[in-house]
Amino acid sequence: MQISTTLVTAPSRVRQATFVALAVCLAAIVAACVIVVAGLTTSFATAPFSPRVEDGHIPEGAAVSLDDDHLPAIGELDPALLGAMREAATAAAGAGLDVPVTSGWRSAAYQDWLLGVAVETYGSEDVARQFVATPEESSHVTGEAVDIGSVDAQSWLSQHGAEYGLCQVYANEPWHYERLIEPGEVCPDMVPDASSQRGS
Ligand SMILES: [Zn+2]
Structure with missing residues (x-):
């Protein structure tokens, strides 16, 4: 009787341990995802620049x-x-x-x-x-x-x-x-706008 009880309960304990291990892994993955998403949300939230x-x-x-x-x-x-x-x-x-x-x-x-x-x-x-x-x-x-x-x-x-x-x-x-020049020299011709290369 003692032997047969051991034979029945041993595989059941192994399954239980495996289940717990899988659950821990899954929880760790979910936690990692939450941390990554929270980090991204925070960095987007602080992104706007305000000149000081x-x-x-x-x-x-x-x-x-x-x-x-x-x-x-x-x-x-x-x-x-x-x-x-x-x-x-x-x-x-x-x-x-x-x-x-x-x-x-x-x-x-x-x-x-x-x-x-x-x-x-x-x-x-x-x-x-x-x-x-x-x-x-x-x-x-x-x-x-x-x-x-x-x-x-x-x-x-x-x-x-x-x-x-x-x-x-x-x-x-x-x-x-x-x-752009030494005092008293003549200024170079203006360029149309800031997107233009400065003339020589
Ligand atoms: Zn300016």
């Missing part, structure tokens, strides 16, 4: 001065451009004009975000590129461009900028200035 002051962002309507070099937008500008812009701004002040800056240095991530916003706005990358360069091509990312937020100051720079080495680069962006 550290990225060179200047809040809408808050044009800053060329002296605000505690802000990365101004402080990270190429020293030759910043020096030329400050000299020009001093001369413009003598004519009663402010030279507010709406954008200067930008991080590559900020530039990439701006391009994405422009693609959404214009509905096509080709049109967006006429207004916003890629991070690889933008002079803002290298600190070699400033955008001026006053039409009067833009007009003054279009007449006097070359005296300080400052030139408008793109025909469709009267606000965008770079230091």
Whole structure:
């Protein structure tokens, strides 16, 4: 009797153990899947970029001065451009004009975000590129461009900028200035827009 009980119960224990092992494996696979899906959901949820002051962002309507070099937008500008812009701004002040800056240095991530916003706005990358360069091509990312937020100051720079080495680069962006020449030289011809290669 003792023997026959052992013979009957032994295979049943093996089946039970196998079932438990399979259930544990299945649970582990399900748990792994849940972790992967949760991870993907989290990374998508945190993906939207929001430009910060550290990225060179200047809040809408808050044009800053060329002296605000505690802000990365101004402080990270190429020293030759910043020096030329400050000299020009001093001369413009003598004519009663402010030279507010709406954008200067930008991080590559900020530039990439701006391009994405422009693609959404214009509905096509080709049109967006006429207004916003890629991070690889933008002079803002290298600190070699400033955008001026006053039409009067833009007009003054279009007449006097070359005296300080400052030139408008793109025909469709009267606000965008770079230091392209030595003071007193003649600015090169403008290119139509930011999607064009700069002429020689
Ligand atoms: Zn610009």
